[in-house]
Amino acid sequence: MQLIGMLDSPFVRRAAITAQFLGLAYEHRPLSVFRNYDDIRKINPLVKVPTLVCDDGVVLVDSTLIIDYFESIGPAERSLMPADPAARRRVLQLVGISLIAMEKTVAFIYETKQRPIELQHEPWIVRVDQQLAGALHLLSEHVANGKRWLAGARITQADVSVAVAWRFVRHIRPEAAPLDEFEGLARFGEKAEALPEFLACPFE
Ligand SMILES: N[C@@H](CCC(=O)N[C@@H](CS)C(=O)NCC(=O)O)C(=O)O
Numbered sequence: 457m458q459l460i461g462m463l464d465s466p467f468v469r470r471a472a473i474t475a476q477f478l479g480l481a482y483e484h485r486p487l488s489v490f491r492n493y494d495d496i497r498k499i500n501p502l503v504k505v506p507t508l509v510c511d512d513g514v515v516l517v518d519s520t521l522i523i524d525y526f527e528s529i530g531p532a533e534r535s536l537m538p539a540d541p542a543a544r545r546r547v548l549q550l551v552g553i554s555l556i557a558m559e560k561t562v563a564f565i566y567e568t569k570q571r572p573i574e575l576q577h578e579p580w581i582v583r584v585d586q587q588l589a590g591a592l593h594l595l596s597e598h599v600a601n602g603k604r605w606l607a608g609a610r611i612t613q614a615d616v617s618v619a620v621a622w623r624f625v626r627h628i629r630p631e632a633a634p635l636d637e638f639e640g641l642a643r644f645g646e647k648a649e650a651l652p653e654f655l656a657c658p659f660e
Contacts, residue, residue: 459522460496461505462486464660466558466624467519467579469505473616476653478530482508486660518624520555523613536613546607550598550614554621557591561628592625592641599640606644607628611651619648623659 459475459482461468475482487496500507500515508516508525516522526538538544563584565627567576595618598606606614622645625633635642648654 460507554617
């Protein structure tokens, strides 16, 4: 199968890192939704990344859905989704917050880099900023729980998504994610980024 999209997309990266944890073989095609628009369009008219092209030609979009598929074909003992309902709910909660942090950072890029300056809408940027701040503060509260990983002793999708979100936000919006304010998240991110599964999918 082929995973389409660059690792500077947090959505692509969380899917790629999940595949590493699950031990799934895939070909990575680092195409950019901006520079390689026409190439991606030929593969997937939706022009979204991540796009997963399965071996039988079926095309999937959306990182959460692709990860769900990965979980279904990966070995159960490597799963990043706990079966226990309480642990699973915690993972879903943290993944949800991480996805918003990613989404609001991407929204900032679209508003400030893709739109001509005279068409930028300041109240929208302020709103997106507040939503990102909300996500980061929630994540930093959860990271301060003193456990080895966010949902217990074993690494889960919560850890993957929080660490990927943090790396992305820090790169794109360092001013919105100062290290002295989010020390716990920074430490957590460093720990996760040192794992071989993360190192195999470097943020580009
Ligand atoms: N909810 C989607 C978001 C994916 C997404 O928005 N990816 C961006 C790149 S970071 C993209 O495809 N942008 C092109 C576009 O929206 O036209 C997911 O989790 O995969």
